[in-house]
Amino acid sequence: MKKQKVSDAVIHRLPRYYRYLDDLFNKGVVRISSHSLGDKMDITASQIRQDLSCFGEFGQQGYGYNVAELRAEIGHILGIDKNQKVIIIGAGHLGHALMQNFDFAAVGFHLDSAFDLSPDLIGTEINGVKVRHPSELEGYFAEHHPTVAVLTVPQHVAQSIADHLVQLGIRGFWNFTNVEISVPEPVFTENVHFVDTLLTLSYRISHQGQ
Amino acid sequence: MKKQKVSDAVIHRLPRYYRYLDDLFNKGVVRISSHSLGDKMDITASQIRQDLSCFGEFGQQGYGYNVAELRAEIGHILGIDKNQKVIIIGAGHLGHALMQNFDFAAVGFHLDSAFDLSPDLIGTEINGVKVRHPSELEGYFAEHHPTVAVLTVPQHVAQSIADHLVQLGIRGFWNFTNVEISVPEPVFTENVHFVDTLLTLSYRISHQGQ
DNA sequence: TAGATTGTTAATCGATTAACAATC
DNA sequence: TAGATTGTTAATCGATTAACAATC
Numbered sequence: 488m489k490k491q492k493v494s495d496a497v498i499h500r501l502p503r504y505y506r507y508l509d510d511l512f513n514k515g516v517v518r519i520s521s522h523s524l525g526d527k528m529d530i531t532a533s534q535i536r537q538d539l540s541c542f543g544e545f546g547q548q549g550y551g552y553n554v555a556e557l558r559a560e561i562g563h564i565l566g567i568d569k570n571q572k573v574i575i576i577g578a579g580h581l582g583h584a585l586m587q588n589f590d591f592a593a594v595g596f597h598l599d600s601a602f603d604l605s606p607d608l609i610g611t612e613i614n615g616v617k618v619r620h621p622s623e624l625e626g627y628f629a630e631h632h633p634t635v636a637v638l639t640v641p642q643h644v645a646q647s648i649a650d651h652l653v654q655l656g657i658r659g660f661w662n663f664t665n666v667e668i669s670v671p672e673p674v675f676t677e678n679v680h681f682v683d684t685l686l687t688l689s690y691r692i693s694h695q696g697q
Numbered sequence: 698m699k700k701q702k703v704s705d706a707v708i709h710r711l712p713r714y715y716r717y718l719d720d721l722f723n724k725g726v727v728r729i730s731s732h733s734l735g736d737k738m739d740i741t742a743s744q745i746r747q748d749l750s751c752f753g754e755f756g757q758q759g760y761g762y763n764v765a766e767l768r769a770e771i772g773h774i775l776g777i778d779k780n781q782k783v784i785i786i787g788a789g790h791l792g793h794a795l796m797q798n799f800d801f802a803a804v805g806f807h808l809d810s811a812f813d814l815s816p817d818l819i820g821t822e823i824n825g826v827k828v829r830h831p832s833e834l835e836g837y838f839a840e841h842h843p844t845v846a847v848l849t850v851p852q853h854v855a856q857s858i859a860d861h862l863v864q865l866g867i868r869g870f871w872n873f874t875n876v877e878i879s880v881p882e883p884v885f886t887e888n889v890h891f892v893d894t895l896l897t898l899s900y901r902i903s904h905q906g907q
Numbered sequence: 908t909a910g911a912t913t914g915t916t917a918a919t920c921g922a923t924t925a926a927c928a929a930t931c
Numbered sequence: 932t933a934g935a936t937t938g939t940t941a942a943t944c945g946a947t948t949a950a951c952a953a954t955c
Contacts, residue, residue, distance in 0.1 A: 496922065498900055502893035506875070520936060532936090533924050540938060548937040549931040565896045566903030580794035585891075587790045594896055634902055635895075658905070659898045665716070673905060677898040679891065681795075683712035685845075686775045686804055688869045688887035690708055692844055693776030695868070695883060706946065730912060742912090743948050750914060758913040759955040 493541045500538060501565055503528065508558035520551035567595035572633040573661075575601035576648060577640035578608050578618050581663055585637060586613045596635065600627060628655040635659045642666045703751045710748060711775055713738065718768035730761035777805035782843040783871075785811035786858060787850035788818050788828050791873055795847060796823045806845065810837060838865040845869045852876045 507528055511519060521532035528535075539545055545560050546552045562568060573596045575582045582601060591598045601618045603609065608618045619627065627633070636657050640648055645664040652660075659675040662668060665682055717738055721729060731742035738745075749755055755770050756762045772778065783806045785792045792811060801808045811828045813819065818828045829837065837843070846867050850858055855874040862870075869885040872878060875892055 494922075498897060499893075501900060502890070502896040505896065506890075506892070522936080531924060533926095534922090536936095536938065537923075544938065546937050547931060548929070549935045551936065564900065566899040567896070569899070569903055571899065571902065580790075580797045584790035584794040589891060594892055594899065596895070596899075635898060659902045661895055661898055675898060675901040677894045677901075679889065679894055680712070680716075681799060681889065682716070682804055683709075684887045684889055685806070685871055686712035686715065686777070687708060688845060688871055688885055689776040689779070689781065689804065689806075690711060690774065691885040691887075692781065692869045693779055704946075732912080741948060743950095744946090746912095746914065747947075754914065756913050757955060758953070759911045761912065 497538050497541055500530075501561060504535075504538070505558065505561045505565060505567075508554060508561060511554045512558045516554050518551050519554055519557075521546070524552075562595075565594075569595060571596050571635055572631055573598050573635040573637060574627070574633045575616070575637040575639060576603075576621075576652070577601075577638065578603035578605070578613065579639060582637065582639035583613060585639065586616050600631075600633075624651070624655060633657065635661060638662045638664055638668070640664060707748050707751055710740075711771060714745075714748070715768065715771045715775060715777075718764060718771060721764045722768045726764050728761050729764055729767075731756070734762075772805075775804075779805060781806050781845055782841055783808050783845040783847060784837070784843045785826070785847040785849060786813075786831075786862070787811075787848065788813035788815070788823065789849060792847065792849035793823060795849065796826050810841075810843075834861070834865060843867065845871060848872045848874055848878070850874060 507524065521535040525532040525535055536546075539557075542564050543560070545557050573591060575586060575598065578586070578601045582603070586598070586601065598616055601613065601616050602621050602624060603618050604621065609620050611618050634657065636649075636652050636659070638645055638649065638660050642664040645662070645666050646668050649660060649668045649670060653670055653674055657674065659677070660668065660670065662676050662678045663681075665680060667678065668676060670676055717734065731745040735742040735745055746756075749767075752774050753770070755767050783801060785796065785808065788796070788811045792813070796808070796811065808826055811823065811826050812831045812834060813828055814831065819830050821828050844867065846859075846862050846869070848855055848859065848870050852874040855872070855876055856878050859870060859878045859880060863880055863884055867884065869887070870878060870880065872886050872888045873891075875890060877888065878886060880886055
């Protein structure tokens, strides 16, 4: 096992490995070689072995990888078994949709509270998740210590809310607003920029065959 | 202007350039140099100039770039002025949220119809967008020729619906399901894999300081 | 004119792929 | 045992950065 900084390229491939291994696992597949996994994922076997070697030795010569084992290992690397606590900031349409559809538990996150200013929502439960007024944030942090905040607020308030959450001790933002928020050093941000992906698609369609 | 294949890395940066230039434009900034734009975006001036050189010469020595002009050029490269037609397949929570919140017009897309199986939704309008039964798809394509389909359906039906839309002549998928759909050659897919970004965040938090 | 900044070529750096000895 | 497949080292390829002549 090589011990050096894991590149962003590798990190961004990990969830995809997990997704494919989880699928194989659910289908009851027991073992897989780097070549056949590569064929499925449309990447080289070399890349898979090189990527995995950043984290350890999970295979066996002449056999390949045990699907259940490798799935668990990558899940562990991704922190799926850490049972992090997550809160949703902004229970509008998008926040609402995530509460209704997104399976936080499947990726090891526990969601039990959302925060919103709307009097109509405060005190209600959406799919088992209680909606609270932001003034309760401080008390909530003191008691539950959430590590990740889902930012589904209007973009003009994104930065100031982020600042507040950083102060309360949040460690990561899952940012759905269309602006990039700036956070101090030990805090991470992962952006879901809808516009960017749609524009990439627009580019590809517009330049078809070029 | 170099004439060669534009790399994926460059393509994926274009929407971000557009976002920053649009912001500067709205703030009334008239000109910007590659260095100051690079400072804002946290990338090198070299990279900006190298990236832009794939598409033409948009700057002026000693001056920099005219913000309005460069914004328009990149918008054009991205196909923002093509006024593509988009349809939403699946008007559940997420499809609903997109109809209510997402400004398709701002990126040059025209949305006027969604398709869903639910009898409660068919015939209604959501934020000015009419919901139709999938049986109307064929007629709708014949009349309007939409180029992009937003896939916000349950994942187990994603592939079969995609196949159907490909057959009708769709050219791109904005895929929000958690599965990768396979499409024939001239059709493009851009995935918004929520799970992947959340897992990346989970990884970073779990490996903090390593 | 002098200073600033471009577009492009060359140098560097990093990521992907190929090759292969080790071994199940 | 023979065949298969790993983990890792070396080779290649591509992307980023640096440098600089051209010129506004």
